[in-house]
Amino acid sequence: MRAPTNGPVTLSPTRIRFALLALALGGFGIGSTEFVAMGLLPNLARDLLPALYGASPDAANAQAGWLISAYALGVVVGAPTIAAAAARWPRKQLLLGLLAAFTLSTVASALLPTFGLVLAARFVAALPHGAYFGIASLVAADLMGPGKRARGVALVLSGLTIANIIGVPSITWLGQTAGWRAAYLVVAAIFAATFVAVALLVPLQAGNPHATMRSELRAFGRLQVWFALSIGAIGFGGLFAVYTYVAPLVMEVTGLGAGAVPLVLVVIGVGMTIGNLVGGVLADRSVRRTMYAFFVLMLLALAGLALSAQHLPGLLLGVFFVGAAASGLSPAIQTRLMDVSHDSQSIAAALNHSALNVGNALGAFLGGLAVAAGFGYVAPVWIGLGLSVIGLLLTVASFLLDRTRRRNGVLLPYGTEAIAVVPAP
Template structure:
């Protein structure tokens, strides 16, 4: 699947940049829907008459859609050509977000966010396979970082714009805007994804075989625990700005964009480090994030401290993610799409863990900035688990 087919007649053979652009636009649409929800959480909490901690159920439902739905879709579609799979997924994405815009109550919104979330991991996994096909062998980290680039761009532009739209035209309009971006992404995928037998899937048995490996699940746990601090911060950026720093809500989109710029920078560097070094991307990323979380927890009520730390937390966490993908693929090279789906499932389990952990600390009265300490505990656990598994692999006979 990673080898170029000599007989390929697809667009990628003529202009790979268009293929990568189409994949990036798809992940941009998905990221805008995901992170845009975090930016409007206060709005739909008020409109649907629920508390902020209860409103996080919609965020959690999306994450669970990725965790549960995406691996299942990837397994059942194992034999499907990656082009066909990506086109079907973007249709499901548009439907899920369109229904979210019409949700009459929180229960409905939770259900529709689950549907939208079920697309994400499968799309990123299949997209990473297509990107790796375009780049060629030995550049798995760069390929995954390219696919993730649309997601990071969504945190810079899509999510802040979605938040702005939500604040000025209503949170439902934000989801309708996401539908529009999804339709554009669908058109780009139809036009520019390569048509080639090289992108046919493999057997379900082969995919299932990868799931029997303990090291795969340990790496999934490392990702889920470690990356959770992103969401213990990102989910609560609005309250950080308005409650902790006592600034106007108009600054929330700026804070979201700053976080997104950090994510983009970290993802770009992390993709290159992942292809050169086995462990550095993850250990440096997690370690740096822990130091920054402590700074926010102590002094994040000062906006001049909060904003640079938001940039750096986004950067250090994203620096680790391509390394996670390369490690997963090396553990199960016969199932790259499933490993991509599991990586995104882990990241969205992290979304759930971070949002739930932060909601718990707020609920018990520890204050808005206390959410970073929930992230600190989870990321510490992820780093320790990775160090133990790396030592285990080193000394294994």
């Protein structure tokens, strides 16, 4: 048996492609389990909160949004905890354990009877999310080799974005016709299939033998790590403020039927897939310019959607570019975190998904407050615009800090440790 290794592994191009596909299939399952609730929000509200839905559908939809926030908070808790505790574990075995946890917790989400229990199950189901993406990104980066890190990250994330073209719309349709519980059982089957694919196709890789919980958690002592996390947490609120309430936006604002929701989700998914792949290529050239460009695109897309969502062309163009901009940012922020975390690679790779899911929870929560207050389903789009503005300002501040340190040309501390000043990518 081949010994576990780190760094680029000697495998045939065909074997590498199959290994990357197996890792991306996990992203497909994660994208499905995370985003399908958004398309089925009214169904979840009607079934799990029948009394409240009968009295006020808007209030029930807003409360059902807690399921999305609970999942997001589970990612925030699970990603750094699992990544830091398990950084020394062999990566393939860790991935298999995470996939088993995904499968069992998603089955529980489908079968539990009450809103409170399903809420708890969604939190538990989210715990492996960030650690899976983080470890899978490290494996993919090793498989791709030097100079292609962001593309490796983007390939893993492509499973999530393709889920928004195929998985989420089709599973949403299934949930609308056969019930949301059937939809989650299908998602559990995807995770089970991924377990088999990873077991068969992904090569063995050792963890970091020198990693400890303390060394991994040292990343939190670096100022630029906090900047990168804040950029993801706040800036990504724009996407999730829209995505959480996309079903009522389509039906109440644009005036389309429930059958149009899966088609709009396809449009978002196409935008996310294109943005992710383009963002991965561009981030390997310049992380800084990529982040600036996609934040500006996000602002324009959100403003356009807010002003034209009542018209079908405005809705479709708006959600397409919101999805493209958000997914274009993801590999750039992931690479930025890996750059500024130095030797805390496992936790840094996972923390990106904690940050993005803080944005998920924040966008869903603030959007829900606006909807519950009676401001309508366009209000979350405006909230998302404000969050993205803050994200762009944080990005500017982070890179200005890099420029200041380069100009001084001395060793300066990012946090608790002094590091060598290097040119910004």
